[in-house]
Every structure is written in C-alpha cells, then in structure tokens.
Amino acid sequence: MAKGGPLSLAPSLKPQLGHWARLRRYLSRQEVQTAYAFLAVPMLLLFLIKIYPVAYNLYLSFTRYEMVRAPQWIGLGNYVWVFTERVNQKALVNTLLYAIGAVPTGTALALLVAVLLNRPLPGRVVYRTLYYMPVVTSAVVVSMVWRLIYNTQSGLLNSLLADIGLGPYQWLTSEQLALPSLIIVMVWGGIGYNMITYLAGLQDIPPELYEAARIDGANEWQYFRHITLPLLNPVTLFVVVNLAVSVFRNFGIVFMMTQGGPNYATTNLVWEVYTNAFSFLRFGRAAALSVVLLLIVLLISVIQFRLIQVED
C-alpha cells in the first residue's frame, strides 16, 4: 500500500485518476469490501438502536403525539412549553442543583478515598472492595435501603441523631431536605467507581517526583498540592464530566425514593420526560424535554473534549 493510507496511490498514477475513480478503485478491492461487509451488521444495529430512535425522537419533539392519532406538526410549540412550564423550570433548576451538589462532593470524596487507599495499608483491598460495592448494587436495592435509613420515625439516621439530641429530620418528606438527601445517595453510590479511576491515575504518577520532593523537604500536603493534584488534572476532568453526565441522567433514585416529590422538590428533567411520556402520554413534550437534556449533556461532553485537547 502506498504511503498515506489506502486511498493514496503511487505518485505516478495520481495525475491519471480523478477522485471518484480512485474511490471506485479503492472499493473494488476485496479486503475493503470484506471489511465493510463485516462493518455492515454493527452499523445496521447502531442505526436501528441508536440513530433512528434519536432521529425519530427529534421529529416527535416538533409534533403533538399522544398515540391516538398520527403525530401532528406544531413546530416549536413543545420547546416553548419546555421553557415556560413552571414544573419544567423547577426540573431544570433541580437538575442543575443535583449537579452542583453531587459533582464537586463526589469528585473530592473519590479523590480523598483514592489517595488514602493508594498507600500500603493492611487490608486496603478489602476497603477498596467495600467502597466499590455500591457501584455494583442495583439502584432499586440502594434506593429501598436508603428509604429505610431516611425514615423519619424509625430510620437509622434519625435514631443515631436522636442519641446526640438532634432531629428527627424529615429527610425525604421535607421540601428543603429531600433534594440534599438524594444527592447524598448519588454521591455514596458513585464514590467507588470514581475512586477506581483516580487510583489508576495515581499509579501513573512517577514515584521519583515524590522522592525528589521528599529530598527537598516537602510535607504530605505539599506532595498532594504540588504533585498529585496537578498530575491528576486529566483524570479529574474525566471524573467530573462523567459524574455530571450521570447525575443529569439520574432516574432510578428519584423514581424509587420520592417520585419527584415532595411537591416537585426532587423532580429532574429525566423524571419529567418519564412522567410526560408514560403518565400523560404526551410523547411530543417528552421528546422535546429529552432533546433539551441531550443538548445539555452534549455541551458538557464538548467542554470535556475541548479541555482535554487544551491539556494535551
């Protein structure tokens, strides 16, 4: 094969063939045909499972569709509804609050745990396993257990607080406390996964840097501040963006613990998509909400890629 890839030809041939002719010649090669034949099946699956539903969803977002009759084009009507409806505004604000609450906290705690468990502690494998267990536990189980913990009258949390003269608090039934209570569950559930990511990053830091700093008389905090933290920047970026995307998409915890209540205090965009689609059969509106959510998540992803490129 000539240098420059499959479409490149020997210099002597270049002036003799146009672009389409070169393409035809390329595609006529057996190995190219075989490669595309193998790619065809996964591409078809990708189209059917991902691309077509997203495209159809986008179309539905511009229609009024309630499964009774064919979708009826209404232009931007659903998008106007998304941004003017009071409940949607609340859902959008809540979604941002979830992110503001869960992302920095989750990132910091994961980093702290990773740094602590990166040391040669006895039984650290056990600790790492314990921290990772929430990640592999079903969201339904996690939610049900936390509901019991949060129970106002008989929950474990209020029982412990009562021993020190505090509470009882209405963790899931108070409009002020419900959202922070769910944030705690989200953070608790995500520490393990992000801890593993940070541990991988920590393994990549050359120990010579710490050795050099030790010789220079640096203390633990200085190691962390001037070596560990800067060198973990790409990992932190990855963790932050992944955590943000996962928080934006969170549904299971809201569904199982509060169903968006009390009084919309914990509703988020995903919950509103679900409610509009399956409770009210307003598929057009649900589609518009999901498109807005997709755009937000895409924006976060684009920011991630740009920042990673800058770092590189």
Added chain:
Amino acid sequence: MGRVTRRQFIGMATMTVAGGLLTACAQPKPTPEPTPAPTAAAAATEPAAATAPAATAVPATEVPTVAAKQVTLTVSLADWNPDVQNYIDKEAVPDFQTKFPGRQVKVNYSDWNRFNEELTTAFAGGVAPDVFQGGAVWAPQMAQRNWALPLDDLIKTASTDWEWADFYPALQDDVTIEGKVLAVPYRMDTRPMWYREDILKEAGVEVPTTWDEMITAAKACAKMENGKITREGWHFADPVASGWQNDWQAYVIFLDQAGGMLLSDDGKECLIDQQPAIDTLQFLVDMIYKHNIMPYPGFEPQGDKSALMLGTAAMLNGGSDVEVRSLKFSPETAGFIKAALPLKGPGGQFTHTWVNKYFIAKTAKDPQEAWALLEYLTAKPTLQKYDTLAGYISPRKSAADSPDLTPSMKVCMNATAMAKVFPKYYRLLDIFRPMANALAEALSNKTAPKEALTTAATEIRKILAEG
C-alpha cells in the same frame, strides 16, 4: 496443521456467525401440553371442537371428532399479593385450562408504579396482553386511546350464571363510555373510616360520625411530646409511599363529604376553585395548624406497617384492604383496627371508591377467547375468592351476603352505597398533578388554600382547553 488463509478464516467466521444467528432465530417446537381429561360439566357444555383424547377414558357417547383450539391467552395483573398470586397460579388458571382445554393462560404480575409504561410500551410494540387490569380513571383513557375492546356483544354471550345485572349499576355506568361497555369491574376500593378501637377507648371518645366529632375525637387521641406530635389524631396520607397522588386521594374523600367536585359532570368545567373545595382544604389546614391533630407531611409507614398498625395514628380514611394488610403485617394490633361508615361533612355522608376493572385489548388476537378468560376471572366464585384474598370489596351485589365477609368488610360494602366515583375525563392524571401541588402548598402553610386552588384551577383549565 497447515496455515489458515485469510479466505478460509473469513469463510469459517461467516459460517460461525450464520450458524449462531440461525440457532438464535429458530423457534423451538412447542412441547405438546398434557391434555387434561375433560370434566363432565365441561363435556356437557363444550361445543363440537372437543379435546384430543388423553390417557383418561372418554365416554363412548362423547368421542371428540375435532381437535381443541390451541390458544395462548395473556393477562396482566397489577392488583395482587402473594396469596392472590398463589390462588391464580395454583387454582384459577389450572381450573380455567381444565374447563377450556387447549387454552393456555400466561399471567404477567406487574405493579401500579410501572403498569402504565408497561402497557404503553406493549401497545406501541403490538404485544399488548389480551386481558389487562386497569385503574379507577382508566376507562375514559382506554376509550380515548382506542386500546379497549367494547364488550357489549361479548357480554351478551356470557353464561347465565355470570350475570351482568349482578354488578352495581354505578359501576356499570363507570365502565360505560359513550354508550359502550369497555370493561368489567373486579374490585371496589371504597374508603370508609378506619380507627384504632384501643386508642379511642384510652382517650375516652366514641367513634365519630361527623367532621366536628372527628376533630374532638382526634384532639383527644393525638399525643404531643416536646412540641412535636408523636401520635396523629388523624392520619391524612402517607408522605412518600406511593408518590405524588397520596395527598390528592386523601383530599378527594373530604371533598366528596363537603359536596365539592373536581370537574363538572360533563368534564368540561373545573370546579376546584369553588367554595366547597376551598373550605375543605381550609378544614384540613386547620387540622394541622389550629387543632394540632396531625403534622404535615404525615407519619411514614415502616415497611408494610401503616401508621394505624403501628399505633402512631388513631383514625384515617383507608381502603378496604386495611384489614387484610393488618392481619398479615401486624397481627398483634389487627384486632383493634375497625371500620366505620364515612364521616358526614357539610355536603353529606360520602366517601370515594376506586373501581378497578378488566379490559380486553383491541389488539387481542381472539376476542372471543379473551372474553372467555375475562368472564372466568369475573365470575362470582373467582371474584369472590380473589377479592377476599386481596381484601377488596366485590363489585357484585350478590357478594354482599357472602359468609366470608368480616364485620369491617360489611361496613366497607355498606359504605359503597355512599361512594362517589371519578368523573369520566380521560386526562384526569394530568389534572391530579396540579391538584397535588396545590395541596402540598396549602398543607405546608406556604400558600393560602384559596390561592393554591385558584392556581391549580388555572392550570387545570389550560389542560382542559388543550383537549
């Protein structure tokens, strides 16, 4: 071993993939069901298409000449508990399959939290069950979505034992939309008052019959410690157990008693900002902040134990399954939990009933067979057993004389005569949501009842206008 060429490798890989696809797509031949011996009764009523003879000898006069129809019927249930499931799987389905040889019944056990989306997905995917349960507000929805098969002609083919006239007229009306019967009721969830006999006795009060008597009794029963209520004189609603409808379902009973309505009879006008509705909400707000009878939000259940079972509440409006659930989850206090007729409010002595029903999907492959199953499920003996195990009130008048009824269940049956049903509007769920929001705003003392209900009414009118 010689080197495998690229062509050979591609060939082997292709054959492996193709073989795997063929294996995955191949439908296994159905294992022939062991044909049950026809019962005498079944043989007497079965038409010419009888079953293929089984190992049991068949009387010479009834030698079948045509093989039985092989039909698979699917039914989705959302109202069930382990006892009901045991009955359905071990008794009802085998009995039906015996009476209707060749019919195979597959039961899908779901729950109300996800039932709506399950059915929506099923209908969208063309795999809806033949028979499915539906909630109190489903009949107009099913009509609007065109998912339910009209049953008028099928009801005419029902056996004389079955008797459509045995269903309460109000329930017949509830499932009739634009002159067509769309469903058959299987349970009523009438909500009388329930109380803890021991707590009322301890407080030295009688069972209340009016709103004023209830306030007096609840004040006597409520307990306070360090300025916080530790026992509710009246339990309004569970805060988080089943989501945002809790407050609304509790409020609507008081609304009925106040003579108020959510919508006009024709479903076109919102009446929730009228005086009866405002007065009702004010009454409830006063219970919390003036009389200190109950906190808001109310006490949470502990697992399957409600506030009444735990003794953290003295009285509540509850469903007919309170007794069955008490016996199951709190046998130590179940004996103290009794039902009483609904309270008398300014508008009269009323309560609300949730009428759940069976539908046949319009997409059912064989409506006649689906009807056979639905007829069986709603026949007097089946329904009696089902409702008793589930703790529901039977929608059949003949069930009122059943010896299985406990005193509390008899009260529930009697309360049905005072029960109202939801208006027939297909977007009721959409309307319940702003209602629930208004209730939360007012009951947490953030907004005055009139203002909260006026806001809700504005949103509801927008929904009504959208059509």
